[in-house]
Amino acid sequence: MxxxxxxxxxxxxxxxxxxxxxxxxxxxxxxxxxxxxxxxxxxxxxxxxxxxxxxxxxxxxxxxxxxxxxxxxxxxxxxxxxxxxxxxxxxxxxxxxxxxxxxxxxxxxxxxxxxxGEVFCGAARGRESALVLTIGTGIGAGVLIDGRIFTGFNGAGTEVGHMVIETGGRLCTCGRRGCWETYASATGLKALTREEMERSPESLMWRLSGGTLEGAGGRTAFLAAREGDEAARRVTEEYIRFLGAGVVNLVNIFQPEILCLGGGVSNEADESFLFPIRRIVERERYSKEVPQTEIVRAELGDKAGMIGAAFLGRVAYRGSGAxxxxxxxxxxx
Amino acid sequence: MxxxxxxxxxxxxxxxxxxxxxxxxxxxxxxxxxxxxxxxxxxxxxxxxxxxxxxxxxxxxxxxxxxxxxxxxxxxxxxxxxxxxxxxxxxxxxxxxxxxxxxxxxxxxxxxxxxxGEVFCGAARGRESALVLTIGTGIGAGVLIDGRIFTGFNGAGTEVGHMVIETGGRLCTCGRRGCWETYASATGLKALTREEMERSPESLMWRLSGGTLEGAGGRTAFLAAREGDEAARRVTEEYIRFLGAGVVNLVNIFQPEILCLGGGVSNEADESFLFPIRRIVERERYSKEVPQTEIVRAELGDKAGMIGAAFLGRVAYRGSGAxxxxxxxxxxx
CATH class of the missing domain: 3.30.420.40 (ATPase, nucleotide binding domain)
Incomplete structure (x- = not known):
């Protein structure tokens, strides 16, 4: 063991x-x-x-x-x-x-x-080609190519959260502007939520946040949108649009056999999270005449890191020349 | 042979x-x-x-x-x-x-x-990890990982020109908005040039284009900028900013040992093309504490495709499960 x-x-x-x-x-x-x-x-x-x-x-x-x-x-x-x-x-x-x-x-x-974790015992079980996104404070990615972890020559590759999707946009903790994770991470979702709350004093999101901006979290907009709040719907739509933009980029770049969406946000209902992302990928992906990447939810939740770490002895690396x-x-x- | x-x-x-x-x-x-x-x-x-x-x-x-x-x-x-x-x-x-x-x-x-071509007899000779960009009508990329061409599971990967860097931006031929190649290809450069010419009737770019918008090509702005034309300088700076944004994205994602810039635009003088791109990468790359990707010009020019095709029998593929x-x-x- x-x-x-x-x-x-x-x-x-x-x-x-x-x-x-x-x-x-x-x-x-x-x-x-x-x-x-x-x-x-x-x-x-x-x-x-x-x-x-x-x-x-x-x-x-x-x-x-x-x-x-x-x-x-x-x-x-x-x-x-x-x-x-x-x-x-x-x-x-x-x-x-x-x-x-x-x-x-x-x-x-x-x-x-x-x-x-997802490759050995989750949504990507048995796959040789997979990409797993973890949407949390930032956005992390692991990429499996021919059954090995892709790392880049220096071990520092797949920093997909720091792919600019909005040139000159929001300032990122890394110093660039417009990085994907400043919009599409849980942190980005909170920022979009709070900005919309400031514009919409009547929104249900205020009540769900205990009347303060600081009370708004990553679930606030999704919860309020489900109750029919229009301002919240604008937030979730904008968020999904940003998240989807980066997912399509990664499909066009890596064409993994399966792409798993993980992290807290991925627990939202399929109707408001997974299905809209799939629709964006289907509409916007570049190569339409070839077999397509499956877009699924990660399965292991917050246990993925722990279980995956346990399997570190059973994997090899790809591309890490150094x-x-x-x-x-x-x-x- | x-x-x-x-x-x-x-x-x-x-x-x-x-x-x-x-x-x-x-x-x-x-x-x-x-x-x-x-x-x-x-x-x-x-x-x-x-x-x-x-x-x-x-x-x-x-x-x-x-x-x-x-x-x-x-x-x-x-x-x-x-x-x-x-x-x-x-x-x-x-x-x-x-x-x-x-x-x-x-x-x-x-x-x-x-x-x-670049790997067998050009700027990336002998490398096992390389990324070659061809900046032409669109932007093409070839990625070498551990000495093999990376393709994605369905053979359709590395479509980096169709990575959105400006969500909701310019309409691309692929149907998405804001794809990198709509800004950073030679076609994108021409569009930026013509837009700036319309704003700047006094610009030298008009004379270099024979007085018509249609006369403006991929070199117009670079030539006029070298003569000190301010409007042209704005074009080349904006172009390099867009090109650099995507190059940094690719460094953060692939961390190749060497990244070669090819295609017509890459023939511009180092001072106005290669050096500014290097400065952007140095400033904006994510992982600063590891060995860095070399950013160089491709060497084979318009012979790269022909020479590279001749070497197709000497390479194997990576990631192409299907x-x-x-x-x-x-x-x-």
Missing amino acids: YIGIDVGGTNLAAGLVDQEGRLLASSKRKVNPSLGPEAIVSDILAVALEVLEAGGASREQVEWVGMGIPGTVDRASGVIIYTCNLPFLNTPVRKLFQSGWNIPVLLDNDANCALL FPGRNGNKFGV | YIGIDVGGTNLAAGLVDQEGRLLASSKRKVNPSLGPEAIVSDILAVALEVLEAGGASREQVEWVGMGIPGTVDRASGVIIYTCNLPFLNTPVRKLFQSGWNIPVLLDNDANCALL FPGRNGNKFGV
């Missing part, structure tokens, strides 16, 4: 997973970003041992520990190069973890872990 | 190429799109035999004939599925050609041929 750990800015979530992707046990603990990197790795080790105990398993039964990181990792050396929300900077996480438990440790970013993944990693198939 | 044929909407250009990519002879003839597909394939056969004679070679010395097509091809069956500018529609080009000369015939789109290329084509390495 394997242990997968989703290392988030708020929580550490560990799962004990068997070869078939069944989640045998899970464990969670808060992470305190104000602690130093060594203390956080100690917490990662602690949550790994917790889930082992919760599953009634011994250290010897575990083949490896995989970790999904919200940032840039060096897969070969097991170092976290950089993360936004945690104080890791060129931190040798593998080495630190192994000083407490000497077991193979594999790292990748959270978007690739979500991809692996990293050993080029010829498959140590545990690669 | 090999024969490579660039099948364009106006010309057929054939080259006799040796193993090292040296162009031993070339031949060209006009194509008449009003003739039926069979007649055009006869012309393709004729130009192939012409270049053979021009090079003083015999049929037996040629290992295969490669063709670059401005459209969608089925590589496995040697059928042109569709082209914009020629009357091919599910045309069995390989079969038709072989009825006159029974030799292996390989087909791919022109953007992938330009990629191969086509035999998945495991390398018959002549693949």
Whole structure:
């Protein structure tokens, strides 16, 4: 069996997973970003041992520990190069973890872990060509090509959230203007919602938000639109239009066999989320005379990162010339 | 040796190429799109035999004939599925050609041929990770991943010209609005030039265009800007901004080791073309703490398609699940 750990800015979530992707046990603990990197790795080790105990398993039964990181990792050396929300900077996480438990440790970013979760036991099960989008604070993507994770030559590819879809548009945290994720992430949806609320003082969205702009969240517009609120409908339509624009771009660029939409927003009803996106893709995709990409919802929800991390030992990489993944990693198939 | 044929909407250009990519002879003839597909394939056969004679070679010395097509091809069956500018529609080009000369015939789109040209004997020589852009009537891209051409599962991927960079923007020939190529192709440049000329009756661009809007071409704004014309400078700056926006998107998505800019526009002086694009990429790319993509000019000019087509027998494909290329084509390495 394997242990997968989703290392988030708020929580550490560990799962004990068997070869078939069944989640045998899970464990969670808060992470305190104000602690130093060594203390956080100690917490990662602690949550790994917790889930082992919760599953009634011994250290010897575990083949490896995989970790999904919200940032840039060096897969070969097991170092976290950089993360936004945690104080890791060129931190040798593998080495630190192994000083407490000497077991193979594999790292990748959270978007690739979500991809692996869906490929090994979710909506993209058994596919060799897949793209999984995680729509959250930003937009992450994992891309599978011929059964391997595509990384770019330097390991930093598939940053699709930072594809400009509106030249000179909204300022993004990355410094560019008009990046897809400034419109189509949950953060972007909240911004569109609040802007429309300011224009529409009579909108139901105010009541659902407790009368304050700050109270508006990623679900507010979808909930109000379902009640027939016109201002909310404008928000959801605009949001879907932005999200769809980027999805069509990715279909035209990658032509994956299947594209899975994940993250909190993807839990909205099919009528207001999945179906309109499918209609946009059908209408706007470039190559119409060839087999088409299936557009589906991701299946594993917030467990995708944890389960996918557990499968990091069963995948190899594609395109990462600068990293050993080029010829498959140590545990690669 | 090999024969490579660039099948364009106006010309057929054939080259006799040796193993090292040296162009031993070339031949060209006009194509008449009003003739039926069979007649055009006869012309393709004729130009192939012409270049053979021009090079003083015999049929037996040629290992295969490669063709670059401005459209969608089925590589496995040697059928042109569709082209914009020629009357091919599910045309069995390989079969038709072989009825006159029974030799292996390989087909791919022109953007992938330009990629191969640069990879085998141009700016991306010897690279395993590369992206070659051809900026012409539209924008084509070929992407090399681990030494193979990336195609998407259905063979129709890397249509980067149809990545929206301006949601709801200019109408594209594909039916979407705001596609990159409506701004950043040579056609887009001409449109920007003519719009600015209408706003600026005093601009030097009018004189360079013989006093008519129709006289303005892809070079007009660059030429006038070099003479200090302010209106022309606005055009070239806007054009470079649009071109750069898409280039940064592609760097963030593919992180190729090298990105080559080809097509007519790329012949402008480095100061007004290559250097400003490099500055935009350096400023706007997402992942700054990893090795960076080199941004260079393509080297083979209008011979890239012909030379690249000649090398179609020496490459295999990546990601094309629906086509035999998945495991390398018959002549693949």
